[in-house]
Amino acid sequence: RSAPNGVVVASTSPSFPAGDILTIHQGVTVKMQFNNQTMSVNANATLNLLGTATEPVVLTTIDDDTYGGDTNNNGPSTAAANFWNGVNYTTTGISGVVEHVIIRGSGRNGAAGFACTTSAVSFRDVRVELCSNDGFRVTAVAGTNAFNLIATQCVTGIDITSGAINIVHATVTGNSGVGFVRATAWSGKVRDSIVWGNTGGNFSGTFTAA
Secondary structure, three states: OEEEEEHHHHHHHOOOOOOOOEEEEEEEEEEEEOOOEEEEOOOOEEEEEEEOOOOOOOEEEEOOOOOOOOOOOOOOOOOOOOOOOOOEEEOOOOOEEEEEEEEOHHHOHOOOOEOOOOOEEEEEEEEOOOOOOOOOOOOOOOOOOOOOEEEOOOOOOOOEOOEEOOEEEOOEEEOOOOEEEEEEOOOOOOOOOEEOOOOOOOEEOOOOOO
């Protein structure tokens, strides 16, 4: 299954059963119609989000006219944090490729805008904005490095609780909490990144220069 260029309105939480492979291609905007929704992947399923630099995949709220226009015909409106949960790659046996994706209006129910705990998912060039919780909550990535993550207008920008993932060329700015939080169990590094202008401080935890 694949979603072509256009706007898709999700009236329930998009979830894909074992064996499914769903690819959302460049230029597609998925709008969550109701709050509490999550885009998640069940065990042994694959979700690919394959945008491009000029035509990203956008995951946002039904109220967001910034991408895809006034889908619900309610007049001018935009996304707000805490409407839907977020993108969740935390189930055993899942896989996927995530590139050039924008996530807006997430963070409900303590969820991160983008969460990943498996090395079977590669992700890069992902932007989370307008999130009422962690923009990113990650512990693993396919390979070693996660490139070009952007977190802005979140609470915590990037929260890494364990693993050895390296964050490379990230931009973390304008968040209401701490920009970058690390736990002692994380052994990776932050390389060539911009972390500044975060209200709660730019770093929490001990970081190794790289």
